[in-house]
Amino acid sequence: MTTKISLQAVSKSYGAHIVLHGVTLDIEEGSVVTLIGPSGSGKSTLLRCINLLEPIDDGEIYLDGEDISVPGLDANPVRRRIGMVFQNFNLFPHMSVMENIILSPTRTLGVPKATARLKAMELLERFALADKADSYPDQLSGGQQQRVAIVRALAIEPEVLLLDEITSSLDPELVGEVLDVVRELKASGMTLILATHEMGFARDTSDVVCVLDGGHIIEQGPPSQVFTAPKSERAQQFLQSIINSGRL
Amino acid sequence: MVTTTSRRAVYEQKRKRRSIAVATVSSLIVVTAIVLLVPRMPRWDRVRQSFFNGERFRDSFPRLLDAFILDVKIFAWSAPLILILAMMIAMARNSRSPALFPVRALTIAYTDIMRGVPIILWIYLIGFGVPGLGLDRPWNSPLLWGSVALVLTYASYVAEVFRAGIESVHESQRAAARSLGLSNWQTMRFVVIPQAVRRVVPPLMNDLVSLQKDVALVSLIGPIEILRQAGIDKAKFANFTPYIGAAVIFLCITIPLTRTTDYMMERERRRTTGTRVR
Numbered sequence: 001m002t003t004k005i006s007l008q009a010v011s012k013s014y015g016a017h018i019v020l021h022g023v024t025l026d027i028e029e030g031s032v033v034t035l036i037g038p039s040g041s042g043k044s045t046l047l048r049c050i051n052l053l054e055p056i057d058d059g060e061i062y063l064d065g066e067d068i069s070v071p072g073l074d075a076n077p078v079r080r081r082i083g084m085v086f087q088n089f090n091l092f093p094h095m096s097v098m099e100n101i102i103l104s105p106t107r108t109l110g111v112p113k114a115t116a117r118l119k120a121m122e123l124l125e126r127f128a129l130a131d132k133a134d135s136y137p138d139q140l141s142g143g144q145q146q147r148v149a150i151v152r153a154l155a156i157e158p159e160v161l162l163l164d165e166i167t168s169s170l171d172p173e174l175v176g177e178v179l180d181v182v183r184e185l186k187a188s189g190m191t192l193i194l195a196t197h198e199m200g201f202a203r204d205t206s207d208v209v210c211v212l213d214g215g216h217i218i219e220q221g222p223p224s225q226v227f228t229a230p231k232s233e234r235a236q237q238f239l240q241s242i243i244n245s246g247r248l
Numbered sequence: 249m250v251t252t253t254s255r256r257a258v259y260e261q262k263r264k265r266r267s268i269a270v271a272t273v274s275s276l277i278v279v280t281a282i283v284l285l286v287p288r289m290p291r292w293d294r295v296r297q298s299f300f301n302g303e304r305f306r307d308s309f310p311r312l313l314d315a316f317i318l319d320v321k322i323f324a325w326s327a328p329l330i331l332i333l334a335m336m337i338a339m340a341r342n343s344r345s346p347a348l349f350p351v352r353a354l355t356i357a358y359t360d361i362m363r364g365v366p367i368i369l370w371i372y373l374i375g376f377g378v379p380g381l382g383l384d385r386p387w388n389s390p391l392l393w394g395s396v397a398l399v400l401t402y403a404s405y406v407a408e409v410f411r412a413g414i415e416s417v418h419e420s421q422r423a424a425a426r427s428l429g430l431s432n433w434q435t436m437r438f439v440v441i442p443q444a445v446r447r448v449v450p451p452l453m454n455d456l457v458s459l460q461k462d463v464a465l466v467s468l469i470g471p472i473e474i475l476r477q478a479g480i481d482k483a484k485f486a487n488f489t490p491y492i493g494a495a496v497i498f499l500c501i502t503i504p505l506t507r508t509t510d511y512m513m514e515r516e517r518r519r520t521t522g523t524r525v526r
Contacts, residue, residue, distance in 0.1 A: 053423055053426060075426075079427055079428070079429040083428075086424060090424035092421065092424070092425075093443065094442050094443050103438060104428035108429045108430060108431075153427075153428070156429060
């Protein structure tokens with residue numbers, strides 16, 4: 001196993017509010033790492049930092065052993081290796097599904113339009129969206145939009161995919177179709193880092209589960225251990241509250 | 249279920265009939281009052297002779313229409329330049345690079361100064377001032393520098409409209425574009441600007457309607473466009489009817505434009521906020 005992404009004492013604050021307190025975490029190539037924890041615990045911020053959407057204040061982030069958190073580094077080539085999918089889909093509403101998908105390949109990678117369309121069509125077929133290629137985002141259901149957003153991120157052939165609470169704004173009956181896509185990505189061997197509130201999914205699909213609280217990773221390990229025998233008291237409380245609310 | 253909808257339908261119909269009746273009666277009262285009262289004013293006959301003279305109207309109307317072509321021309325070459333310059337100002341003002349701070353400061357100063365002085369003053373200052381530098385023909389034409397004054401002032405107004413549009417595009421759209429590896433410029437070009445422009449089309453139309461009228465201000469520094477032609481006719485016959493003719497011609501252009509703008513605003517409102525609360 002080789003380490004794909006390595007976080008070393010990553011810290012981030014907004015003004016006086018510290019969001020990440022020296023987070024250290026190694027992510028193996030081809031593994032699925034799930035970040036769980038209460039709202040505001042720093043899950044989303046951690047993902048945004050890995051994607052270099054937020055500059056970190058202290059610590060380092062390594063991708064394949066290369067420091068990508070050097071201040072002033074051109075972030076665009078890094079972002080093409082690390083895809084990201086957001087809670088609210090963030091599809092571009094003025095573009096069709098196809099245009100959304102081929103925008104980055106044609107503009108940043110210089111892929112010819114015809115080739116990009118062909119590849120986009122393959123991806124759409126793989127995720128049962130081929131008939132939606134010419135639709136606009138607001139003509140699709142939430143689940144379809146989120147699957148398109150995943151396809152859009154995959155179109156630049158990233159090595160790692162960051163999934164930021166991608167089922168949190170979906171109707172309950174649409175969550176399943178999106179999680180199926182994530183399972184398929186795992187099966188294809190992609191490195192995935194996801195922040196989620198879907199505890200059952202986290203338990204069944206992840207290789208490593210991290211419990212975040214107040215910007216610290218308070219518990220980390222395989223799901224069997226984290227969900228059944230958490231060591232820290234705070235993690236026990238968090239998991240107990242989830243079990244009590246019937247979400248696990 | 250059937251009874252509730254029909255009960256609602258009966259109520260709605262009654263309400264509609266009532267509001268049509270109220271609107272008709274009130275309009276009739278107002279129109280009758282004007283028609284009956286205005287001619288009773290002591291000097292109505294004099295006013296009618298000097299403002300609503302049919303003969304003068306027919307005589308001056310073709311000349312006014314001819315002169316109006318110049319207004320249309322000024323509008324036609326100013327409007328595209330305004331849009332281009334305004335977009336450049338808005339984008340400069342929206343740039344985020346620290347290196348571009350002087351550019352941002354400059355655009356803020358520019359919009360403040362241009363919008364803070366009446367347009368008519370800029371037309372005088374630029375229209376008389378620049379040719380006064382002793383430029384040779386054709387570079388001393390008041391028509392040219394009057395248009396330049398219009399472009400410079402209107403660009404500052406329109407730039408603010410574009411800026412509002414750019415700022416209305418949610419930050420998450422930029423995040424999505426950047427996460428796909430698009431550069432800052434590509435994010436603006438392909439994601440932010442197209443959405444921003446779509447949103448500001450109605451206010452933009454408003455500014456274009458105003459521009460169509462303000463073109464007449466250029467007449468104050470010389471060119472014989474419709475307003476000046478009306479003034480010449482007025483002086484020649486000591487009669488104000490040509491001004492009414494000019495107003496009619498302006499209305500023929502501005503009313504359809506304004507109606508279209510309202511229609512587009514209504515459509516945009518329906519698209520974005522759904523149903524109206526009663």
